[in-house]
Amino acid sequence: MRPETETELAEIVAGLAAPVRIVGGGTRGVPGPATELHVSGLQGIELYEPGALTLVAKAGTPVSEIETALAAEGQRLAFEPMDHRGLLGTIGEPTIGGVVAANVSGPRRVQAGACRDFLLGVRYVDGTGQVIKNGGRVMKNVTGYDLVKLMAGSWGTLGILSEVSFKVLPQPEVTETLMVAVPDVTQAVQAMSAALSSPFEVSGAAYDPAEGHVMLRIEGFTESVQYRAAQMIHVVAGYGVVTRIGGAEAMWAGVRDVAAFHGVEGDVWRISVKPTDAPEVAEALQADGLVFDWGGGLIWARVPAGTDLRSRVGSLRGHATLVRADQATRDVQPMFHPEPAPLAAITQGLRARFDPRRLFNPGLMG
Numbered sequence: 001m002r003p004e005t006e007t008e009l010a011e012i013v014a015g016l017a018a019p020v021r022i023v024g025g026g027t028r029g030v031p032g033p034a035t036e037l038h039v040s041g042l043q044g045i046e047l048y049e050p051g052a053l054t055l056v057a058k059a060g061t062p063v064s065e066i067e068t069a070l071a072a073e074g075q076r077l078a079f080e081p082m083d084h085r086g087l088l089g090t091i092g093e094p095t096i097g098g099v100v101a102a103n104v105s106g107p108r109r110v111q112a113g114a115c116r117d118f119l120l121g122v123r124y125v126d127g128t129g130q131v132i133k134n135g136g137r138v139m140k141n142v143t144g145y146d147l148v149k150l151m152a153g154s155w156g157t158l159g160i161l162s163e164v165s166f167k168v169l170p171q172p173e174v175t176e177t178l179m180v181a182v183p184d185v186t187q188a189v190q191a192m193s194a195a196l197s198s199p200f201e202v203s204g205a206a207y208d209p210a211e212g213h214v215m216l217r218i219e220g221f222t223e224s225v226q227y228r229a230a231q232m233i234h235v236v237a238g239y240g241v242v243t244r245i246g247g248a249e250a251m252w253a254g255v256r257d258v259a260a261f262h263g264v265e266g267d268v269w270r271i272s273v274k275p276t277d278a279p280e281v282a283e284a285l286q287a288d289g290l291v292f293d294w295g296g297g298l299i300w301a302r303v304p305a306g307t308d309l310r311s312r313v314g315s316l317r318g319h320a321t322l323v324r325a326d327q328a329t330r331d332v333q334p335m336f337h338p339e340p341a342p343l344a345a346i347t348q349g350l351r352a353r354f355d356p357r358r359l360f361n362p363g364l365m366g
Contacts, residue, residue: 014129024098059097080106103153116152127355
């Protein structure tokens with residue numbers, strides 16, 4: 001099923017007799033029912049006002065199309081959405097609805113915020129086939145359910161997005177990256193914490209233990225960046241030798257897309273933790289490969305196929321999401337970290353309200 005209009009999508013949902021797996025660009029390989037409902041037919045930028053920093057697009061619009069239109073006006077999606085194709089070995093084209101549904105956010109989240117923080121409004125079809133609109137094209141306060149935020153990260157379990165609207169931001173005039181040689185995870189997290197707690201506005205803080213380098217990114221107007229980069233050298237010089245390497249766009253794209261694990265065997269997990277807990281969690285993981293982003297708040301771990309990584313984390317605080325694995329592992333390891341009973345009850349209540357027939361991606365999030 002591949003509707004090309006919101007009306008057609010609503011009619012299909014109203015007539016469904018069995019659950020479906022919702023597919024955007026097909027780049028994520030999300031498990032679910034064999035019957036697929038593709039949203040990629042809902043394409044096109046419906047409104048773009050560079051002066052107002054707002055963009056409205058249908059959910060199936062390719063992210064590349066949106067980024068091209070923004071770049072022509074010197075603007076961008078500030079939350080830097082990840083491209084999963086290299087990590088997962090998938091094809092297809094990432095869609096903006098898929099980005100919103102998974103709240104996909106890259107290294108710049110430490111400064112700019114997540115996808116949901118730039119989402120102004122949504123239109124979606126609920127489990128009864130009704131079209132719902134929430135939010136608008138400007139930032140404003142809302143009452144009742146904040147459905148805009150609720151839909152971001154719901155993975156299609158509450159409704160099928162048909163349209164999204166965003167606040168966008170200007171491209172920076174210049175970017176500077178500092179690379180700090182740091183021998184271990186504990187010192188690396190300390191260096192990133194020092195950088196992020198400084199007043200010099202770091203827009204990326206990552207660490208690759210295999211390379212032994214902390215990476216810090218500073219963006220903005222030329223004079224400001226030059227000043228802040230020089231000051232940042234003093235902040236982190238005590239942790240290791242500091243090298244300035246310019247914009248390093250390809251390197252940051254590699255951090256965003258976890259390029260270190262592309263084409264390398266093993267399951268891949270995504271662990272969200274408090275940055276101060278990252279060294280302890282990393283040691284407990286006993287992983288074959290690690291990549292740290294968000295100042296240590298996000299850990300990517302590569303482990304042998306079939307590894308029960310959640311049992312290794314044990315009582316340590318964190319949430320482990322299974323991102324890449326074969327079907328045998330997925331049969332015994334749910335994609336998302338099990339929720340505490342009170343939160344699970346709220347989740348089930350929301351599902352019952354938005355998708356009473358449990359048609360959308362059943363089993364994905366409980």
